[in-house]
Amino acid sequence: MSYSDSIDIASSPEAVFAVVTDLPGMSRLSPENTGGEWINGATGPKVGAKLKGTNARDKDSWFTIATVSDYEPSRKFAFNIQFKIFNIARWEFDIEPTPQGCRVTEKWTDRRNAIVRKQGDSDDFNRADFTKESIRTTLERLKSLCETPSQP
Numbered sequence: 641m642s643y644s645d646s647i648d649i650a651s652s653p654e655a656v657f658a659v660v661t662d663l664p665g666m667s668r669l670s671p672e673n674t675g676g677e678w679i680n681g682a683t684g685p686k687v688g689a690k691l692k693g694t695n696a697r698d699k700d701s702w703f704t705i706a707t708v709s710d711y712e713p714s715r716k717f718a719f720n721i722q723f724k725i726f727n728i729a730r731w732e733f734d735i736e737p738t739p740q741g742c743r744v745t746e747k748w749t750d751r752r753n754a755i756v757r758k759q760g761d762s763d764d765f766n767r768a769d770f771t772k773e774s775i776r777t778t779l780e781r782l783k784s785l786c787e788t789p790s791q792p
Contacts, residue, residue, distance in 0.1 A: 643772050644732075644747035647779040651786035653714040653735045653742040659786060660733045660744070661685040661717050663693065663706060669781045671774050672697050676706070687711050693721075697770075704728070720751070727751045744782060746775050 649656055659669070663685065666673045676693035678684065691706040702723070710718035710732070718732040730749040735742050748771050 641750040641768060642747060643768065643775065644745055645772075645775045645779060646743055646745040647783050648738060648740065648743050649783045649786050650741040653737050656735055656742055656744055656782065656786050657714045657717065657733075659782060660735075661711070663691045663719070666693070668785060669778045671777050672770075674701070676703075679705075685711055685717065691719075706731075744779060746779055748775060 659665075661684075664676050664678065667675045672695050674694045674696050676691045678689060679692050680690050682689035682691070685708050687708055687710070689708045691708075693704050693706050695702055695704065705722045706719040707722070708717075708719045709730070710716050714735060716732070716734050718730065720727060721729040721731065729751055730747075732745075732747040732749075734745045734747070736745075750768065750771075752767075
């Protein structure tokens with residue numbers, strides 16, 4: 641199962657790429673991620689780099705491990721998420737130049753098996769529905785952040 645959404649941003653692909661590849665700062669964009677830190681000697685994004693990401697929703701908090709799988713400056717950034725021993729998701733950001741700046745497409749692929757999916761979803765929560773809303777929120781926050789002039 642996959643879902644993607646796109647947004648046009650009046651900012652350079654380079655500037656937008658710098659924001660989406662700042663995984664420790666993803667809390668500025670994501671309604672669920674609260675930050676993270678590069679691990680195993682990684683100091684920034686590159687293929688194979690790992691990040692321990694922290695997350696919270698309602699009263700729950702947890703961490704996941706993100707492994708960068710694609711890193712093409714100003715064009716593509718993707719990472720796979722593990723929770724404990726389970727592969728649970730793949731996140732991708734594709735950036736295309738436009739005359740006004742760029743178009744960003746964020747894609748989520750649910751990689752959970754049926755057992756993990758059942759445990760992760762409850763009567764009041766459905767990961768797929770939440771993620772669709774989360775992607776839209778993330779893209780809107782990315783647009784706002786990238787289009788807001790820096791203060792001196």
